[in-house]
């Protein structure tokens with residue numbers, strides 16, 4: 733199954749090359765790589781976001797292998813009002829992330845990324861909350877608690893700055 737898929741991708745790639753469209757050929761090249769990494773003890777809907785987290789870390793010279801960190805996760809109904817995710821850890825238990833099922837089913841890709849990255853910020857980067865606001869009132873950090881005054885501003889245009897701050901608080 734897998735090899736036949738790979739084969740058809742290959743033929744598509746050759747076809748596009750013959751057609752000489754550079755942009756499409758570049759896009760097709762990308763899917764010659766594994767589309768998604770797998771993560772043990774992590775629900776499949778989270779895999780894409782976990783892989784993005786590793787990739788964004790790597791772009792900032794930080795090597796993180798989430799499969800190697802004794803990390804578990806689940807998507808469940810979190811009873812506490814307004815809580816989209818949690819990270820918990822103790823000395824004898826694996827680090828554990830919970831993502832709220834209702835939040836997950838209703839949220840955009842970018843907002844899901846925000847919450848998964850926030851919880852990984854706690855569980856993997858050992859960051860606490862940071863409530864600082866910019867002059868325009870927007871939050872400085874993805875690690876804001878959500879109960880203080882700053883306004884979230886995580887958009888495609890601001891994403892890269894927020895991720896700089898996430899992986900290096902000094903940014």
Ligand SMILES: [Zn+2]
Nearest residue numbers: 850854861877
């Ligand atoms: Zn938090």
